[in-house]
Amino acid sequence: MRRVQxxxxxxxxxxxxxxxxxxxxxxxxxxxxxxPATVPGIMLAVVLALLPGTALxxxxxxxxxxxxxxxxxxxAWLVEAGSLRLRGLPLRRGLADLSWLVSGWLMARALPVMxxxxxxxxxxxVALGIVKHGSGGLGRNRLNPVMxxxxxxxxxxxxxxxxxxxxxxxxxRELDLAEVLAQQLMLxxxxxxxxxxxxxxxxxxxxxxxxHYLSWIGYLAGGVLLAAxxxxxxxxxxxxMASSTLLCMLAxxxxxxxxxxxxxxxxxxxxxxxxxxxxxxxxxxLGRVLFxxxxxxxxxxxxxxxxxxxxxxxxxxxxxxxxxxxxxLARRLRPPTRRWQRA
Numbered sequence: 001m002r003r004v005q006x007x008x009x010x011x012x013x014x015x016x017x018x019x020x021x022x023x024x025x026x027x028x029x030x031x032x033x034x035x036p037a038t039v040p041g042i043m044l045a046v047v048l049a050l051l052p053g054t055a056l057x058x059x060x061x062x063x064x065x066x067x068x069x070x071x072x073x074x075x076a077w078l079v080e081a082g083s084l085r086l087r088g089l090p091l092r093r094g095l096a097d098l099s100w101l102v103s104g105w106l107m108a109r110a111l112p113v114m115x116x117x118x119x120x121x122x123x124x125x126v127a128l129g130i131v132k133h134g135s136g137g138l139g140r141n142r143l144n145p146v147m148x149x150x151x152x153x154x155x156x157x158x159x160x161x162x163x164x165x166x167x168x169x170x171x172x173r174e175l176d177l178a179e180v181l182a183q184q185l186m187l188x189x190x191x192x193x194x195x196x197x198x199x200x201x202x203x204x205x206x207x208x209x210x211x212h213y214l215s216w217i218g219y220l221a222g223g224v225l226l227a228a229x230x231x232x233x234x235x236x237x238x239x240x241m242a243s244s245t246l247l248c249m250l251a252x253x254x255x256x257x258x259x260x261x262x263x264x265x266x267x268x269x270x271x272x273x274x275x276x277x278x279x280x281x282x283x284x285x286l287g288r289v290l291f292x293x294x295x296x297x298x299x300x301x302x303x304x305x306x307x308x309x310x311x312x313x314x315x316x317x318x319x320x321x322x323x324x325x326x327x328x329l330a331r332r333l334r335p336p337t338r339r340w341q342r343a
Contacts, residue, residue, distance in 0.1 A: 034229045039138075042231055043098035046273065049226050050105055053218030053269060060214065061113050062173035064180045069108040071117055071184065075124040076104030083133040099138050103127055106146045109269055110313070111153065112161050114172055114191075117184050119157065123149035142323070144280045147316045154313060216263040223272025235285055237271040239292025240299075247300040261303070265310035274312075280320045287323075287330035294319045294326070 036042045058065035080100035084091050107123055127149030135141040154161070172180070182188035226232045241262055248258035262268060275281065275295055282288050295315045302311020319326075 035231065036229070039097045039099070043102045045226065045229065045231050046102050047098075047105060049222030049231075050109070050219075050273065052221050053215045054105075054109065056218040057109070057215040060173065062175060062180075063177050064113055064172045064175065064184075065108075067177070067180050067184065068111065068113065068115070068120065069105060071120050072108035072111070072124060073101060073104035075121045076100040076107070076128060079121075079124045079128045083129050087133060087137075089137075097138060100128065103132075103145055106273060107149060109266065110146055110150045110274070114180075114183060115153075115161065116186050118186075119153055119160070123153050125149075126152045139279050141279060143320045144274060144277055144316055146274060147313050147320075150313045151317055154308065158308075216268045219266075219269040219272060223268065226272065226276075232272065232276040233285075233288060235288040236275045236281060236292040236295070237268075239289045240267075240271045240275060240296040243293040243296030244300045247297055247304075251300070251304050261300075265303075265312065267299070267310075267312065270312045270316065275316055275319075280323065282323050282327045282330065284327055284330045286334050287327045290326045290330060291319050291323065294322065 036045050054065065054069065077095070077100055080095060081091055084094040104124065107120070107127060111120065111123060127145035131143050131145040131148040132138065132141050175183070179188070183191065223232070223237060227234050244262065244267070245255070245258040248261050249255060253261070271292075275292065282291050295312075295318075298315035298318055299311045302308055302314060308314070
């Protein structure tokens with residue numbers, strides 16, 4: 001208390017004249033103090049934010065979610081270490097940034113549940129070995145590594161991904177650890193279950209049956225937490241949700257169905273944890289808004305008219321390629337001298 005009192009007489013005249021500004025600055029500095037100051041700190045914050053959604057996902061789909069996460073994280077560490085060794089870079093320094101941990105965790109959630117181990121490994125090789133380190137390492141890749149790895153798997157091995165457990169048929173919840181490992185290691189015949197894709201309820205009218213899918217709540221909470229500590233910015237998720245909901249309504253669905261579509265297919269997970277990657281998204285605020293609108297629009301068009309159940313992967317990769325053009329368009333529409341346009 002004594003130290004605070006000694007500081008009070010040194011306040012500026014502007015601070016004494018406008019105390020509300022001083023309070024605003026204090027709140028802003030307090031929020032900034034919670035933001036991790038290092039790359040490993042940011043990565044750990046992302047992992048912590050992923051925990052609620054992962055826990056709810058595991059509660060619904062069973063042990064396979066935790067096993068798939070463990071496999072992907074292990075493969076991410078191995079691929080990262082191997083890539084660093086091939087490039088002649090120090091392992092300790094390269095592994096210390098923990099970016100491989102986040103990539104592995106995100107890949108585990110992005111891939112459909114119950115894919116074989118070799119598919120997880122291939123996805124991580126594409127993501128980290130080719131896209132990330134092939135571009136020069138952390139912060140130099142133009143494409144989102146996780147979405148690139150998922151895209152290769154989706155295009156090359158689509159028939160092996162489905163049928164998969166879905167919110168209408170979470171049959172993996174009944175499998176024990178031994179049965180999950182047997183399926184992942186391909187030591188047992190592949191289970192043939194009749195399951196529906198995550199986008200199907202919107203087309204078949206099974207809205208009530210799909211209402212129990214809960215992991216989106218955890219990812220929404222985690223995303224809001226990251227935004228609160230200024231690890232991510234909300235322009236991209238909000239623009240994605242607005243454009244997808246609007247296009248869903250233009251396609252003939254109700255407003256309620258448009259909102260419900262945001263909870264399907266890992267939409268909120270991708271909106272908060274994938275699309276907001278600062279390396280592969282625009283720098284300007286308006287650019288990020290345009291980026292989110294583009295992702296939401298492409299996702300909804302693939303869902304309505306495409307062959308794939310969900311188009312998030314292709315939408316994000318498309319938007320990644322257009323980041324320079326979106327930034328240039330944003331500068332034309334709003335010069336960077338305006339305050340709201342600045343990052």
